[in-house]
Amino acid sequence: MLVAQVEDLSKRYGTVQALDRVDVEIAQGCTGLVGSNGAGKSTLIKLLLGLLVPDQGRASVLGHDVAVDPLAVRSQVGYLPEGACLPGDVTAADFVAFMAQLGGLPPRPARERAAEVCYQVGLEEERYRAVGGFSTGMQQRVKLAVALVHDPSLLLLDEPTDGMDPQGREDMLDLIARIRGELGIDVLVSTHLLGDVERVCDRVVMVHGGHVLAQGSIAEVAGTTEPGFGIQLGNNGPEVLAALAAAGLEARPSGNDLLVKGASDLIRDVAAERGWPLRRMVPRAPSLEETFLRLQAAAGGVPPAEPASPAPAPEAAWGVRR
Amino acid sequence: MSEVSAPGGTIYDRGYRHYEGPREGQGRRVRAIALAGVRRVLGLKRNWKTKVVPWGLLVLAFGPVLAFIGVRVLFAEAADEFFTYAQYLRIVAGLLLLFAATAGPELLCPDRRQNVLALIFTRPVTRSDYLLAKLAALLAVVALIAIVPLVVLFLGNTLTADSAATYLRQNLDDLGKILIAGSVLTVFYSIVALAAASLTDRRAVATAGLLGVFLGSSALANILFFTAQFDGRRWVAFLSLSGLPGRFVDWLFGAGFDQGTLADQAGFTGPGYLVAMAVVVAVAAALLTWRVLRLRP
Numbered sequence: 001m002l003v004a005q006v007e008d009l010s011k012r013y014g015t016v017q018a019l020d021r022v023d024v025e026i027a028q029g030c031t032g033l034v035g036s037n038g039a040g041k042s043t044l045i046k047l048l049l050g051l052l053v054p055d056q057g058r059a060s061v062l063g064h065d066v067a068v069d070p071l072a073v074r075s076q077v078g079y080l081p082e083g084a085c086l087p088g089d090v091t092a093a094d095f096v097a098f099m100a101q102l103g104g105l106p107p108r109p110a111r112e113r114a115a116e117v118c119y120q121v122g123l124e125e126e127r128y129r130a131v132g133g134f135s136t137g138m139q140q141r142v143k144l145a146v147a148l149v150h151d152p153s154l155l156l157l158d159e160p161t162d163g164m165d166p167q168g169r170e171d172m173l174d175l176i177a178r179i180r181g182e183l184g185i186d187v188l189v190s191t192h193l194l195g196d197v198e199r200v201c202d203r204v205v206m207v208h209g210g211h212v213l214a215q216g217s218i219a220e221v222a223g224t225t226e227p228g229f230g231i232q233l234g235n236n237g238p239e240v241l242a243a244l245a246a247a248g249l250e251a252r253p254s255g256n257d258l259l260v261k262g263a264s265d266l267i268r269d270v271a272a273e274r275g276w277p278l279r280r281m282v283p284r285a286p287s288l289e290e291t292f293l294r295l296q297a298a299a300g301g302v303p304p305a306e307p308a309s310p311a312p313a314p315e316a317a318w319g320v321r322r
Numbered sequence: 323m324s325e326v327s328a329p330g331g332t333i334y335d336r337g338y339r340h341y342e343g344p345r346e347g348q349g350r351r352v353r354a355i356a357l358a359g360v361r362r363v364l365g366l367k368r369n370w371k372t373k374v375v376p377w378g379l380l381v382l383a384f385g386p387v388l389a390f391i392g393v394r395v396l397f398a399e400a401a402d403e404f405f406t407y408a409q410y411l412r413i414v415a416g417l418l419l420l421f422a423a424t425a426g427p428e429l430l431c432p433d434r435r436q437n438v439l440a441l442i443f444t445r446p447v448t449r450s451d452y453l454l455a456k457l458a459a460l461l462a463v464v465a466l467i468a469i470v471p472l473v474v475l476f477l478g479n480t481l482t483a484d485s486a487a488t489y490l491r492q493n494l495d496d497l498g499k500i501l502i503a504g505s506v507l508t509v510f511y512s513i514v515a516l517a518a519a520s521l522t523d524r525r526a527v528a529t530a531g532l533l534g535v536f537l538g539s540s541a542l543a544n545i546l547f548f549t550a551q552f553d554g555r556r557w558v559a560f561l562s563l564s565g566l567p568g569r570f571v572d573w574l575f576g577a578g579f580d581q582g583t584l585a586d587q588a589g590f591t592g593p594g595y596l597v598a599m600a601v602v603v604a605v606a607a608a609l610l611t612w613r614v615l616r617l618r619p
Contacts, residue, residue, distance in 0.1 A: 104346050106344060116338075
């Protein structure tokens with residue numbers, strides 16, 4: 001079942017085409033919305049919330065047409081915006097309770113629910129302190145509590161780990177995983193950190209320059225549904241690629257290796273026929289980052305940086321994420 | 323909520339629960355923003371520094387009234403002619419300007435400066451709800467100074483009079499005038515202050531700008547009137563924003579303008595100043611609405 005759907009959606013800011021006729025389907029579960037800065041992620045989220053008016057196309061969220069009934073959408077969606085957006089001189093408990101009331105809760109349940117949600121996101125006694133004194137990680141927790149307090153059916157998280165230290169980032173990712181796993185709330189996480197997506201999401205939408213590069217389950221998008229190998233065959237040069245292609249294997253450079261999709265027997269046969277030394281062959285699939293960089297380069301974006309050589313053969317580097 | 327008994331007590335599983343209670347509509351959201359605004363303006367649940375200005379002005383507004391009533395109770399005849407309602411309203415008008423000039427920016431500017439709108443407008447809150455709530459908050463706190471002290475003064479005068487019933491019968495029209503004058507001043511100062519605050523996200527700039535325009539316009543009107551010679555110069559009386567409320571109040575309570583002043587020589591009466599205030603309020607309201615409807619989270 002889809003929780004959000006976007007059809008032929010475009011948005012332009014002056015001369016900048018932020019989104020160009022995109023079609024996106026957000027299924028139940030946790031979906032990552034990935035792309036470089038300026039790719040159109042935040043614009044897409046704001047269009048889903050009805051905060052921006054599209055130039056063309058339509059969006060629906062939880063069965064509501066965003067253009068027709070944006071207030072119904074916002075009453076069922078929790079949003080964690082990017083960047084600072086909290087009042088510095090109000091306590092976390094008061095602010096979360098205030099935001100609960102804006103979600104329609106009466107004052108007393110709003111206060112009770114605020115206390116409960118603050119506890120759930122890891123704000124205990126700190127919730128009685130002014131938010132201005134909080135670290136970035138604590139402020140992100142407050143924003144998450146604000147997003148959750150009116151009990152939404154869908155959470156839109158815009159760069160939730162932005163500016164956080166490694167431990168805080170881990171904690172935030174754990175919280176997001178819990179929100180989906182234990183609380184049963186569907187989540188759309190916008191980020192440029194593909195590792196975060198691989199850690200908590202089961203689906204991904206890749207955007208670049210206002211276009212959707214790919215969308216689907218992470219396994220589908222990263223190509224890990226088919227067997228593949230990282231190999232060093234001969235000089236890994238064009239003639240090797242041509243020979244592998246002639247044998248019906250899909251191959252492309254990936255760092256110091258060639259990434260080959262297909263059966264290992266065929267690779268062995270090419271090496272034997274040509275007399276090229278097969279110095280390395282490990283089960284390997286492209287990481288989400290490699291896939292994204294490749295798709296981005298194919299779409300005319302930043303050329304893919306040469307990934308570092310994979311560590312020599314930990315047992316089955318299959319699906320290892322860098 | 324599941325529970326497990328343990329030797330030292332009971333351990334409760336405080337797992338996440340979905341909210342299944344009542345949900346309210348637009349009224350709740352507007353009230354929540356308005357109430358938060360009133361708290362913010364009065365510095366409630368905030369550090370002591372934020373309380374200094376609003377509570378200081380409230381003390382200045384209520385202090386003389388309460389002191390006067392106290393003196394009336396103790397020395398009834400000595401305090402008989404201490405001050406009239408019109409005189410007190412003119413004092414209050416000065417306080418109102420200061421109060422509105424600090425409270426208006428306090429209501430609008432931090433939401434934009436701290437980007438809180440990015441959260442508020444992602445709830446089912448419209449720009450109109452937001453504007454209505456902020457206006458309600460400012461009207462409530464400005465009315466606290468514009469109306470309540472004078473009502474208290476009227477009640478004090480009534481209760482300390484030789485015959486409360488006689489005083490009430492003879493001066494009931496004063497109560498009506500207090501409510502009318504207080505309401506006009508409340509609306510005038512509130513809407514103008516919010517309009518000024520909508521132009522910037524810096525509180526200090528909004529406050530200084532509003533005070534500067536009010537005091538500067540008064541100075542400019544006086545300079546033009548008393549130094550320049552041109553046809554229709556009496557109309558510059560309407561340029562003095564800080565003079566409009568006081569002149570209307572004087573007219574309402576039947577007090578004459580001070581001899582030799584701009585108001586005295588310009589020759590306009592209260593309704594003229596009321597119309598001028600209405601024009602200023604209309605322009606300010608249009609500006610405020612335009613600015614708030616353009617707010618982007």
